[in-house]
Amino acid sequence: MRSLLPLMTLCLLATYSDCHAGNWAHWRGPSGNSVAENANPPLEWSDTKNVKWKVAVPGQGSGSPIIWEDQVFVMSAVPVEATQRRTGRGAPLPELEFKIFCIDRDSGKVNWEKTATVATPHEGTHSTNPFSSASPCTDGKHVYAHFGSRGLYCYTMDGELVWKKTDFGKMESRNGFGEGSSPTIAGDKIIVPWDHQGASYITALNKLTGDSIWKTPREEPTSWYTPLIIDHAGTEQVITNGENYARSYDLETGEELWRCSGQTQRPVASPLYYNGLVYIGSGHRGSFLAAFDPSGRGDLKGTDKVVWSVSRDTPDIASPLVISDRLYFYKAKSGLLSCVDAATGKPFYTTARIPELEYIYASPVAAGGHLYLTDRSGTTVVIKDSEKLEIVATNSVGETVDATPAPVDNQLFIRGAKHLFCIEK
Numbered sequence: 001m002r003s004l005l006p007l008m009t010l011c012l013l014a015t016y017s018d019c020h021a022g023n024w025a026h027w028r029g030p031s032g033n034s035v036a037e038n039a040n041p042p043l044e045w046s047d048t049k050n051v052k053w054k055v056a057v058p059g060q061g062s063g064s065p066i067i068w069e070d071q072v073f074v075m076s077a078v079p080v081e082a083t084q085r086r087t088g089r090g091a092p093l094p095e096l097e098f099k100i101f102c103i104d105r106d107s108g109k110v111n112w113e114k115t116a117t118v119a120t121p122h123e124g125t126h127s128t129n130p131f132s133s134a135s136p137c138t139d140g141k142h143v144y145a146h147f148g149s150r151g152l153y154c155y156t157m158d159g160e161l162v163w164k165k166t167d168f169g170k171m172e173s174r175n176g177f178g179e180g181s182s183p184t185i186a187g188d189k190i191i192v193p194w195d196h197q198g199a200s201y202i203t204a205l206n207k208l209t210g211d212s213i214w215k216t217p218r219e220e221p222t223s224w225y226t227p228l229i230i231d232h233a234g235t236e237q238v239i240t241n242g243e244n245y246a247r248s249y250d251l252e253t254g255e256e257l258w259r260c261s262g263q264t265q266r267p268v269a270s271p272l273y274y275n276g277l278v279y280i281g282s283g284h285r286g287s288f289l290a291a292f293d294p295s296g297r298g299d300l301k302g303t304d305k306v307v308w309s310v311s312r313d314t315p316d317i318a319s320p321l322v323i324s325d326r327l328y329f330y331k332a333k334s335g336l337l338s339c340v341d342a343a344t345g346k347p348f349y350t351t352a353r354i355p356e357l358e359y360i361y362a363s364p365v366a367a368g369g370h371l372y373l374t375d376r377s378g379t380t381v382v383i384k385d386s387e388k389l390e391i392v393a394t395n396s397v398g399e400t401v402d403a404t405p406a407p408v409d410n411q412l413f414i415r416g417a418k419h420l421f422c423i424e425k
Helices: 004-019
Strands: 051-056 066-068 071-079 096-104 110-119 142-146 152-156 161-165 184-186 189-194 200-206 212-218 228-232 235-240 246-250 256-260 272-274 277-282 288-292 306-310 321-323 326-330 336-341 347-353 365-367 370-374 379-384 391-396 406-408 411-415 419-424
Touching: 066 406, 071 419, 096 142, 110 152, 184 228, 184 235, 200 235, 228 272, 256 288, 272 321, 321 365, 365 406
Parallel strands: none
Antiparallel strands: 051 419, 066 071, 071 096, 096 110, 142 152, 152 161, 184 189, 189 200, 200 212, 228 235, 235 246, 246 256, 272 277, 277 288, 288 306, 321 326, 326 336, 336 347, 365 370, 370 379, 379 391, 406 411, 411 419
């Protein structure tokens, strides 16, 4: 019997490793494209069916969960007094604890929680945009919590504070709509966007110390995109959206490489990269979506480096998704979905109405040959990844969902207004 124990132990370890093979270290996953290549989460669930666990998350936050091995991280802004409310324009703003939570992936138990800072925001926010709406990110050694004007905080995976940076300034967001861009890890750097109604910039910090590596001014008003890092033809680029220009910067120096005008007001959607093309679009008070060849330099407007573009029915809040040579995107904030050829822009179908999807904040995610499309109502419609629209299932967790879900292995993590759900068959 004793001789079997080592073998049994190895089998158990192998099983554990297989169950936790994937990571989702950034709000749009490992590729920045919301695609989980090896995941196969359930197609059907409810607030009780196929729910491995759900845990209440105090306060408010619409940042997405991230997952590293057996740890799940979410952020929230928790009122110091439970009775404090912001009831309208001009009302007193609440004092908040800006928190990051580490949750055990198997049980849903909170392993640790840390209060990064306690502060009263200097300005209000949109009624649908909590004061904590950025997503954390991790490289498996440290986890980074970005609370915008309240600072960026670096913790060990066990919750020990390594460094903090609180001198970014105070954002002045358009119409007081609040903040929300997430940082992006790139090698030894962490990239932080800072577009607002004041002096805008993008900066690269040393991820181990928080020290500045470069800082590049941007003549851009408020936006809410998250930067995308690509490696194209041996040059690492930081791809950004922007009201004035879509742009690329050299990751090592911060020097602008290329730009192209055409975007719309206050862009939110984040860029994509697939098969050598960059996709950038926006859809508020106008429509624009284009595929760019990132080998171009300077102003790409009117050149063959703009491979194709469309000027109608483009996404606003939710970012597009590209998989299987197909690009999917919503019209504005609606549940009207389009699917086009990623290389040419030729449509397979356009503005198809998805039943029970009306008002969209969460970006689509893809796993197991399916797309997961989530409405603010908490409804998720699962469709096949196909040139023809085919609805597979319609599900709901029974509460508001603004955060993009995270598919990992055989699980789907959904951040609702009140709970974090682990969906597993």
